[in-house]
Amino acid sequence: MPKFITIGEPMVVMASQDIDVNLDEAVHFKKYLAGAEFNVALGMNRLGHCTSYVSKIGSDPFGRYIFEEAKKAGLDIRNLIYDENLLTGAYLKESVSKGDPATAYFRKNSAASNLKVEEIDMSLLNNVQVAHLSGIFAALSDQTLQTFKVFNHRLNDEKIVTIFDPNLRPILWKNKEIMISTINDLAKMSQIVLPGIHEAKILMGSTNPEEIANFYLKQSDLTKSVVVKLGANGAYVKTNSGQIFTVPGFKVDKVVDTVGAGDGFAVGLESALLEGKSLEVAVHRACAVGALAVQSAGDSEGYPTRSQLIGFYKSHNYRGDL
Structure with missing residues (x-):
């Protein structure tokens, strides 16, 4: 049973595959798996953790591709539901030599955006210890926002550690004000919150890591820890028990693709916590997996196996707990 x-x-x-050519003019493309939470599921499984993935896909070529790849990867897909009447979401992504790539999404009224909480088999929560939640799923539709909230409450009722990544996607929200208020309300429902420093500027008006952490800790008694992602500079951590520390990032020679780095950070953090590691060790792993992610094309291709992670640590002379 998945944990x-x-x-x-x-x-x-x-x-x-056409570097520095805008999407209107690009003609060569390669197909990859994507979706923030799906990336996390794949990364967790690659590190040896049985992972349950909850979603809905269309009975179309993209949906069948996702289903078969998820099954091949070893994910628990008993809650990956086919819908004959809706399409699977997709998007185009630029290839750039520097900076973040432009994207174009085709996901309105997708199968996943119509997922109802009553379609989820909650019996699969019996053995679960850690859950990853993202603001993206909540933003897809009024339906997924409701599903998110009920699912989150059920996780908390089951005493499962909930970790929330704001993962801002302004294009999915009706307006900026609704996005800010909804995301901050959702953050109150998790024990650990993972805001990026630039996301926090939008969500609460500051780029000061301590102010960001204080904001989310004071919002809710349920929130025990805030991990502020600082990009290449690592992460700042503050807990409600008064623990404060900063973990430096791992330097890499070349950045190929920044998409998926934040999800890789979550993979590193959550896999370590699931193994009973300390929060500090978990944040070190988060930074390592994030650094590995930016060195590969595709959203999740850079996420490591256990042996690859150990090799990365050795190459960077990291001598801490693995």
């Missing part, structure tokens, strides 16, 4: 669970929208990304 880790996440809920979200799986997609197919058609990644341009």
Whole structure:
């Protein structure tokens, strides 16, 4: 039975192979798996953790591709539901030599955006210890926002550790004000919150890591720890018990693709916590997996196996707890 669970929208990304050519003019594309929470599920499974993935896909070529790849990867897909009447989400992504790539999404009224909580087999929560939640799934539709809230409450009722990544996607929200208020309300429902420093500027008006952490800790008695992602600079951590520390990032020689780095950070953090590691060790692993992620094309291709993670640590002379 899975000890880790996440809920979200799986997609197919058609990644341009034409470097520094805009999407209007690019003609060569390669197909990859995508979707923030799906990335996390794949990364957790790659590190040896049985993972349950909850979503809905269309009975179309993209949906069948996702289903077969998820099964091949070893995910628990008993809550990956086919819908004959709706399509699977997809998007196009630029290839750039520097900076973040432009994207174009095709996901409105997708199968995942119509997932109802009553379609989820809650009996699969019996053995779950850690859950990953993202603001993206909540943003897809009024239906998924309701599903998210009920699912989150059920996780908390079952005493499962909930970790919330805001993962801002302004294009999915009706307006900025609704996005900010909803995301901050959802953050109150998790024990650990993972805001990025630039996301926090939008969500609560500051880029000061301590102010960001204080904001989310003071919002809710349920929130025990805030891990502020600082990009290449690592992460700042503060807990409600007064523990404060900063973990430096791992330097890499070349950045190939920044998409998926934040999800990789979550993979590192959550896999370590699931193994009973300390929060500090978990954040070190989070930074390591994030650094590995940016060195590969595709959203999740850079996420390591256990041996690859150990090799990365050795190459960076990291001597801490693995």
